[in-house]
Amino acid sequence: MGEIIWLTAKLAAITTTLLLVLSTPLAWWLARSDARWKEAVGALVGLPIVLPPTVLGFYLLIALGPHSPLMAPLQAMGVRTLAFTFEGLVIGSVIYSLPFAVQPLRNAFLAVGQDHLDSASTLGASAWESFWRVALPLSAPGYFVAAILTFAHTVGEFGVVLMIGGGIPGKTEVVSIEIYRLVESLEWDKAHALAALLAVFGFLVMLTFLMLERRFARSAPGD
Amino acid sequence: MLRLWLAMALAALAVTCGPALAAETHVAVAANFTEPAKEIAAAFEKATGHRAVLSFGSSGQFYAQIANGAPFQVFLSADVERPQMAEAAGLTVPGNRFTYATGRLVLYSRTPRFVDSRGAVLRSGRFQALSIADPKTAPYGVAAIETLKKLGLYETLAPKIVQGASITQAYQFVETGAAELGLVAMSQVIGEQGGSRWLVPAANHTPIHQQAVLLKTGADNAAARAFMAYLRGAQAKTVIRRYGYEVR
Structure with a gap:
């Protein structure tokens, strides 16, 4: 049981870290660009909210599998498939939780406003400097929200892992899958215990989220 | 408006009742x-x-x-x-x-001529993943484990086993090629013309x-x-x- 919880936390932590890094340029572009097709990219990012996770998982199973052109470079290195591996789960989780990282960051970057950035550049800051020293600190609340949502969403992830995991202990067996297995095998007592743990965790996450949101709302720039 | 609702309710009633005798x-x-x-x-x-x-x-x-x-x-x-x-x-x-x-258990691969008529491919080591149904929840999974044990291969093959939550999923793993081999249900592959298979003798596992x-x-x-x-x-x-x- 401990191993399963540890693996779940590890998956969520790695996914969250990767997503915060990857989503930053994407969200920045979505917030700042004038490209007409940017909303098409935004919609693409949002797809995991709409697609049933098992469908997403099924596409991933194919995309990470031996017949996928995406896998050709890795196959040259001797990796036949990324399904059934922890790395595969990380890739799946990153895609699955992408909108939960990008959207809060995009909102945060929008809230920074052009004025602050203009002032920075008037004072001689380069684009990179104004991002690093003005936009990023002002967007800290967005990062908190993105991190919390991504972490929680990854912990609660089920369909994607079910499809590409293969239930390998210590590699791909996470809490949500274990609860499902326990219910299926009629071990309802253990399922209840684990589900209760998850419920308490979820409650604490949402509580933290709402309290942070209130605090940030009070100290928002311009107030 | 009210009359419209009434008409719709009556229509629904007529549809659900249907012929009197058929249940x-x-x-x-x-x-x-x-x-x-x-x-x-x-x-x-x-x-x-x-x-x-x-x-x-x-x-x-x-x-x-x-x-x-x-x-x-x-x-x-x-x-x-x-x-x-x-x-x-x-x-x-x-x-x-x-x-x-x-149900009958079958060793199945999408690749033609990969599985021989006696299942010797299991001993060859020429594969990375063998897909089975979760033995904790699916009788086909239990049968798969029993078969591997009976063949004396369970210890050797355990690291290569990947589990689907159900027999359906175990089959998906093989069908998508994610796993080269799978111990799946005969009923799943009976309509498949291609691939290769070995019908596991019923004596190898609990029915x-x-x-x-x-x-x-x-x-x-x-x-x-x-x-x-x-x-x-x-x-x-x-x-x-x-x-x-x-x-x-």
């Missing part, structure tokens, strides 16, 4: 039996005028739902354990539990009996009783065999 029954069907169940239900409707409304899902989920008051009258499980438990819990009409189909029960909710339902009877009949048996199951 309707709700049947919970184990996912692996989806195709034969559809065919049997269609033939059943033609033969008796009753209607069988099928729901497909995993036996474990159905058991949990039935124990909590789900509106099914007949339960076609993928195993023996759950119908037995339903009986013990007083959820069934006693004396109505029977084996409607017995994969699938049992049906008439639930308490169906005690007075003519359609439910008729469906149970039809499932034991010759027509149903022909269909079941055609889908790769054995029937006594």
Whole structure:
């Protein structure tokens, strides 16, 4: 049981870290660009909210599998498939939780406003400097929200892992899958215990989220 | 507006009532039996005028739902354990539990000529992943583990085993090529022309009996009783065999 919880936390932590890094340029572009097709990219990012996770998982199973052109470079290195591996789960989780990282960051970057950035550049800051020293600190609340949502969403992830995991202990067996297995095998007592743990965790996450949101709302720039 | 609603309600009523004598029954069907169940239900409707409304899902989920008051009258499980438990819990009409189909395990690969007629490929080590159903939840998974143990290969192959949550998923792993080999259900590959396979001798594992029960909710339902009877009949048996199951 401990191993399963540890693996779940590890998956969520790695996914969250990767997503915060990857989503930053994407969200920045979505917030700042004038490209007409940017909303098409935004919609693409949002797809995991709409697609049933098992469908997403099924596409991933194919995309990470031996017949996928995406896998050709890795196959040259001797990796036949990324399904059934922890790395595969990380890739799946990153895609699955992408909108939960990008959207809060995009909102945060929008809230920074052009004025602050203009002032920075008037004072001689380069684009990179104004991002690093003005936009990023002002967007800290967005990062908190993105991190919390991504972490929680990854912990609660089920369909994607079910499809590409293969239930390998210590590699791909996470809490949500274990609860499902326990219910299926009629071990309802253990399922209840684990589900209760998850419920308490979820409650604490949402509580933290709402309290942070209130605090940030009070100290928002311009107030 | 009110009159429109009234008209719609009446129309709905007319549709649900239908012919007076034909009854309707709700049947919970184990996912692996989806195709034969559809065919049997269609033939059943033609033969008796009753209607069988099928729901497909995993036996474990159905058991949990039935124990909590789900509106099914007949339960076609993928195993023996759950119908037995339903009986013990007083959820069934006693004396109505029977084996409607017995599954066979098959070693299957999408690649032609990869699996030989004796399953020796299991000893070759020429594969990275062998997909099976989760033995904790699926009888086919238990049978797969028993077979590997009987062949003396379980210890060697354990690191290569990947588990699908159900036999359906175990099959998906093989069909998508994610796993090169899978111990799956004969009923899943019987319609496949390509690939290669080895029908695992039945003596290698506990028989994969699938049992049906008439639930308490169906005690007075003519359609439910008729469906149970039809499932034991010759027509149903022909269909079941055609889908790769054995029937006594």
